[in-house]
Amino acid sequence: MQIGTSSILIRPSTDDDVPAMLEIYRHHIRNGIGDLGSYREEPLQAEDLKQRRKNMKKRRLPHLVAEVGGSIAGYAYAVPFRKRPAYRFTLKHSIYVHADFMYLGIGRQLLPALIEACAQAGYTQIIGYIDATNEASLRLHEACGFERVGLLKSVGFKFGHWTDSVMVQRPLGQGNALSPGGWPPVEIL
Numbered sequence: 001m002q003i004g005t006s007s008i009l010i011r012p013s014t015d016d017d018v019p020a021m022l023e024i025y026r027h028h029i030r031n032g033i034g035d036l037g038s039y040r041e042e043p044l045q046a047e048d049l050k051q052r053r054k055n056m057k058k059r060r061l062p063h064l065v066a067e068v069g070g071s072i073a074g075y076a077y078a079v080p081f082r083k084r085p086a087y088r089f090t091l092k093h094s095i096y097v098h099a100d101f102m103y104l105g106i107g108r109q110l111l112p113a114l115i116e117a118c119a120q121a122g123y124t125q126i127i128g129y130i131d132a133t134n135e136a137s138l139r140l141h142e143a144c145g146f147e148r149v150g151l152l153k154s155v156g157f158k159f160g161h162w163t164d165s166v167m168v169q170r171p172l173g174q175g176n177a178l179s180p181g182g183w184p185p186v187e188i189l
């Protein structure tokens with residue numbers, strides 16, 4: 001079953017969405033789905049998330065939620081790939097769907113919206129790291145135009161064993177076809 005696209009509202013997140021986003025995040029930490037499981041020992045707090053949203057806004061970095069029937073069904077955001085100024089046109093991103101809404105088509109709406117918002121903001125490449133066993137995320141990213149560009153072996157340790165990460169990448173907008181000129185998506189020094 002899929003949720004009809006007209007029933008999914010994708011919009012920028014607000015501070016009011018923070019509790020719902022935290023619930024999604026904490027669920028995936030507890031259950032080890034995706035890249036989160038037991039990697040982060042200190043649970044993310046509401047204030048951390050509010051601060052992160054504020055910083056991202058300053059840098060024109062998208063932070064989106066997917067809403068279904070008034071509930072937050074997922075969220076996605078992008079952060080700078082690296083802090084050094086040379087990398088200022090490149091982002092890395094995260095996407096999380098609420099357990100009750102997984103595999104219903106939310107990711108297929110939310111990820112393209114994030115890609116579009118990043119391109120609109122002037123960024124030119126986006127990168128993701130996906131646990132090598134996370135079939136749904138790998139398929140989602142490939143369906144949204146990401147290419148597998150690397151396999152990072154044994155870079156994680158969770159639930160008693162080493163895990164591999166797949167690095168995926170996608171150009172945004174015109175990618176490297178044009179020089180970005182003087183336009184800065186924020187110099188991060």
Ligand SMILES: CC(C)(COP(=O)(O)OP(=O)(O)OC[C@H]1O[C@@H](n2cnc3c(N)ncnc32)[C@H](O)[C@@H]1OP(=O)(O)O)[C@@H](O)C(=O)NCCC(=O)NCCS
Nearest residue numbers: 033034095096097102103104105106107108136137139140
């Ligand atoms: C990975 C995740 C973002 C995908 O979003 P989603 O809304 O659940 O997925 P969608 O329904 O949009 O489906 C996306 C693709 O996943 C694949 N998929 C769907 N159901 C699946 C399942 N049960 N098992 C494996 N793959 C599945 C399909 O290929 C689908 O694309 P298609 O419909 O064009 O074939 C979401 O499941 C999630 O948040 N998982 C837990 C956290 C996580 O892994 N985050 C990503 C970290 S990199």
